Amino acid sequence: MSTPPTPASRKAPPKPSVFDFHINTSEKAGVNHDDIPELEEDQEDHGAGGSAEGWATLSKTMTEYDEVKIKDCKEDMDTLLVFAGLFSAVLTAFVIELYRALQPDPTQMAYLLLTQMSQQLNSFTVSSGFVNSTHPLTISPPTFSPSISSVRINILWFCSLVCSLVTASVAMLIKQWLREYQSQENISPRSRSRIRYWRNRGLTQFRVLELAAFLPLLLQLALMLFFGGLCLFLQDLHRTVGWVVTAFVMVWFMLYVSTTLAPAFSSRCPYKTPLLKEPLQSVQRRFHQWRKRDAFPSSRVEARDERLLRTDQALDIPALVAADATLQDDEFLDKTIRKCLAESEGGDVSVCVAHIISNRSGTVVPSLAEIHVSELQKLSNIARSAIVRILLDALDRELEENEQARRKTTWLPWMRGSLICIGSALMPLYPSSVNVKVGGQVYDHARAGAMVTKLLSSNEDVARGTLEVLAFSKYQRLPSSFAVPPITTSKVITNIIAGTDACLAAKTVDATQLCQVVLYLATHFDDEGLREDWYRLHKMLSVLATAITEAQALVPDYPHLARHAAQQCLDSSTKLNLKHRGTVGTDLTDVLVHLMGLQEFQVVGRHLPTENEPTPKIYRMRIFAPNEVVAKSRFWYFLRQLKKVKKASGEIIGVNVVSIMLLSLAAVQVAGGMGANLAFVPSHIHEKKPLKVKNFGIWLRYDSRSGTHNMYKEFRELSRSDAVKSLYQDMAARHRARFRSIHILRVVEIEKSEDVRRPYIKQLLVPKLKFPLPHRVVKTRSTFVAHRPATF
Numbered sequence: 001m002s003t004p005p006t007p008a009s010r011k012a013p014p015k016p017s018v019f020d021f022h023i024n025t026s027e028k029a030g031v032n033h034d035d036i037p038e039l040e041e042d043q044e045d046h047g048a049g050g051s052a053e054g055w056a057t058l059s060k061t062m063t064e065y066d067e068v069k070i071k072d073c074k075e076d077m078d079t080l081l082v083f084a085g086l087f088s089a090v091l092t093a094f095v096i097e098l099y100r101a102l103q104p105d106p107t108q109m110a111y112l113l114l115t116q117m118s119q120q121l122n123s124f125t126v127s128s129g130f131v132n133s134t135h136p137l138t139i140s141p142p143t144f145s146p147s148i149s150s151v152r153i154n155i156l157w158f159c160s161l162v163c164s165l166v167t168a169s170v171a172m173l174i175k176q177w178l179r180e181y182q183s184q185e186n187i188s189p190r191s192r193s194r195i196r197y198w199r200n201r202g203l204t205q206f207r208v209l210e211l212a213a214f215l216p217l218l219l220q221l222a223l224m225l226f227f228g229g230l231c232l233f234l235q236d237l238h239r240t241v242g243w244v245v246t247a248f249v250m251v252w253f254m255l256y257v258s259t260t261l262a263p264a265f266s267s268r269c270p271y272k273t274p275l276l277k278e279p280l281q282s283v284q285r286r287f288h289q290w291r292k293r294d295a296f297p298s299s300r301v302e303a304r305d306e307r308l309l310r311t312d313q314a315l316d317i318p319a320l321v322a323a324d325a326t327l328q329d330d331e332f333l334d335k336t337i338r339k340c341l342a343e344s345e346g347g348d349v350s351v352c353v354a355h356i357i358s359n360r361s362g363t364v365v366p367s368l369a370e371i372h373v374s375e376l377q378k379l380s381n382i383a384r385s386a387i388v389r390i391l392l393d394a395l396d397r398e399l400e401e402n403e404q405a406r407r408k409t410t411w412l413p414w415m416r417g418s419l420i421c422i423g424s425a426l427m428p429l430y431p432s433s434v435n436v437k438v439g440g441q442v443y444d445h446a447r448a449g450a451m452v453t454k455l456l457s458s459n460e461d462v463a464r465g466t467l468e469v470l471a472f473s474k475y476q477r478l479p480s481s482f483a484v485p486p487i488t489t490s491k492v493i494t495n496i497i498a499g500t501d502a503c504l505a506a507k508t509v510d511a512t513q514l515c516q517v518v519l520y521l522a523t524h525f526d527d528e529g530l531r532e533d534w535y536r537l538h539k540m541l542s543v544l545a546t547a548i549t550e551a552q553a554l555v556p557d558y559p560h561l562a563r564h565a566a567q568q569c570l571d572s573s574t575k576l577n578l579k580h581r582g583t584v585g586t587d588l589t590d591v592l593v594h595l596m597g598l599q600e601f602q603v604v605g606r607h608l609p610t611e612n613e614p615t616p617k618i619y620r621m622r623i624f625a626p627n628e629v630v631a632k633s634r635f636w637y638f639l640r641q642l643k644k645v646k647k648a649s650g651e652i653i654g655v656n657v658v659s660i661m662l663l664s665l666a667a668v669q670v671a672g673g674m675g676a677n678l679a680f681v682p683s684h685i686h687e688k689k690p691l692k693v694k695n696f697g698i699w700l701r702y703d704s705r706s707g708t709h710n711m712y713k714e715f716r717e718l719s720r721s722d723a724v725k726s727l728y729q730d731m732a733a734r735h736r737a738r739f740r741s742i743h744i745l746r747v748v749e750i751e752k753s754e755d756v757r758r759p760y761i762k763q764l765l766v767p768k769l770k771f772p773l774p775h776r777v778v779k780t781r782s783t784f785v786a787h788r789p790a791t792f
Contacts (some may be wrong), residue, residue: 080167367417464502500540549591599624606645698727700731704735
């Protein structure tokens with residue numbers, strides 16, 4: 001995975017990147033080991049109590065994890081040593097008995113000599129006082145050649161004995177390596193964590209645990225070789241005994257192979273061999289090669305003395321990411337890793353969070369600025385809350401350090417990515433993830449909003465960067481993730497106005513989204529600050545109206561996004577004008593209404609209760625209008641015409657917008673206690689399947705010069721609002737009917753194609769629809785016309 005570059009530190013000298021492991025050895029750097037102070041690494045743990053406590057917890061947790069893992073490995077090694085000893089003893093008895101078949105038998109030579117001597121004694125004759133033997137000397141040195149069967153059996157048994165002894169030897173070496181891995185010195189927890197991470201990388205890189213998992217297979221191979229030689233040995237002695245033993249060995253071999261390969265066909269199978277787990281998973285996943293991605297590149301890593309590793313801060317972030325990838329515990333991430341990052345710089349924290357999200361979501365996250373909401377939704381609520389708090393802590397530290405040092409805060413890339421990640425993690429995509437309480441706090445919306453206020457109050461550069469993030473075109477509802485508290489300082493308002501002017505001049509964000517963010521923040525201004533900066537805010541909104549007019553729309557390919565942003569702007573404009581009349585001028589509202597087009601409103605109202613009628617009837621109407629004000633006006637118009645109820649004697653109970661967005665929530669902040677709770681109330685009625693082309697039937701009544709006419713029309717559009725918009729255009733073109741003279745009685749979606757009545761809609765429902773070209777233009781000119789040759 002490609003890792004993002006770590007922002008350069010402002011401190012001198014700059015420390016290397018988190019992922020730059022090219023560190024000189026003591027020989028190259030000319031470091032004398034005797035000159036290194038033994039307790040130098042302990043000094044860095046006395047700075048912050050929270051960080052030292054976090055590193056102590058991390059060191060303790062990882063030590064316990066290593067003890068459990070290595071204890072299991074040592075127990076396996078002990079079992080292998082016992083089995084290898086017993087097996088070697090049994091095998092040695094067979095080898096001693098059969099290795100003699102590879103050399104000449106001395107008893108055979110003695111037998112030949114005795115036979116020759118007996119024949120000579122029997123052939124003795126006495127003549128002239130002499131004893132003569134007439135039997136000739138026929139003995140000769142025999143030529144020895146071992147049998148092929150003996151050679152095969154000895155090869156199998158000696159190879160089996162070698163495999164068994166190699167298994168015992170390597171098992172003892174592995175136990176020594178693991179004992180050295182667990183050895184600890186009396187050093188600080190932070191240095192111990194660094195050394196543990198460095199040793200663990202070596203343990204993984206040189207595959208010590210994989211070698212330990214290979215030893216049982218080597219011992220099984222030795223057992224197979226022994227059984228093979230045993231079957232051949234018994235075949236030579238007695239064929240019947242050999243075949244019976246061979247049958248039992250074949251049953252064992254088939255059972256061993258079937259239990260080894262069974263996990264490739266069923267993931268629930270408990271017969272799992274550690275060394276073959278990955279190959280069997282590859283078979284199970286249709287032979288797709290499974291590669292385990294290393295979170296950190298291992299190139300350019302040189303051998304180093306562990307005393308130098310104790311003070312190397314470049315290993316802190318990789319050690320934390322490796323610990324989180326090992327445990328995958330949400331509480332550990334929130335309580336331990338968060339404390340360990342209390343002294344890290346913001347760029348390192350951003351890189352660490354990006355890798356943690358990558359490991360937990362299973363997708364590559366190059367940087368926090370490129371993160372997607374779907375990747376964060378794969379994490380649990382506790383993990384998302386922990387990530388938000390880690391990033392908020394990093395931003396707090398950056399602002400506090402600059403404030404204490406009395407230097408200007410610079411807008412850095414990691415700050416942009418952190419703010420995007422925070423907003424994405426808190427984005428209310430689903431109702432269940434909006435008001436979740438974690439650790440007694442309300443999902444950090446309030447703290448995130450306070451952080452936005454801090455960033456806006458810093459300086460113009462930081463305010464501009466914050467506004468660009470909030471107006472990020474990738475997410476429409478990003479500003480709603482931050483519960484911004486009431487803004488009381490005039491410096492924040494000044495920075496917002498200056499940052500907006502800078503964004504418009506640079507043209508880095510869309511004007512409509514920037515207007516949405518500015519109006520959202522302006523609704524949180526207190527009354528005094530709004531009165532003081534009223535003129536500048538009013539002028540800035542006029543500039544935004546001009547910029548929106550030039551841009552024409554938010555996203556040309558998705559006009560419903562422009563309507564949603566314009567609706568949010570109008571809602572904020574209404575709240576702002578209620579605070580201070582005339583803040584948002586008519587030029588901006590006219591532009592926003594033009595972007596919205598027609599929308600469908602559900603207006604509910606009634607007559608005011610009286611003594612004669614304490615419970616009046618409630619009336620509900622579906623009104624198509626460009627905004628809520630026009631919808632209410634037409635509601636009272638039709639209610640006065642139909643039921644004789646006027647606006648002066650009536651009241652509006654509720655107004656809901658029928659929206660094509662999947663979900664839209666209006667946040668209402670309620671102050672109480674030590675913090676602020678967020679209550680979310682739905683303000684939209686959602687249209688089903690907004691991207692499906694549907695057939696609509698509309699019943700209407702309109703007034704012309706000659707009288708009142710009833711009419712039925714059909715349209716083919718994406719939504720009810722689009723169908724009504726097409727209706728108004730059709731009525732204006734065909735019948736010269738004005739907007740105010742049209743009364744829509746009913747709008748129905750025609751689900752069945754058989755129910756469509758109008759022929760101009762039916763012709764679009766045929767199976768093989770073709771569109772002929774009425775003005776076909778021949779692009780090639782036929783200057784020469786070919787004819788068949790004449791043969792007469």
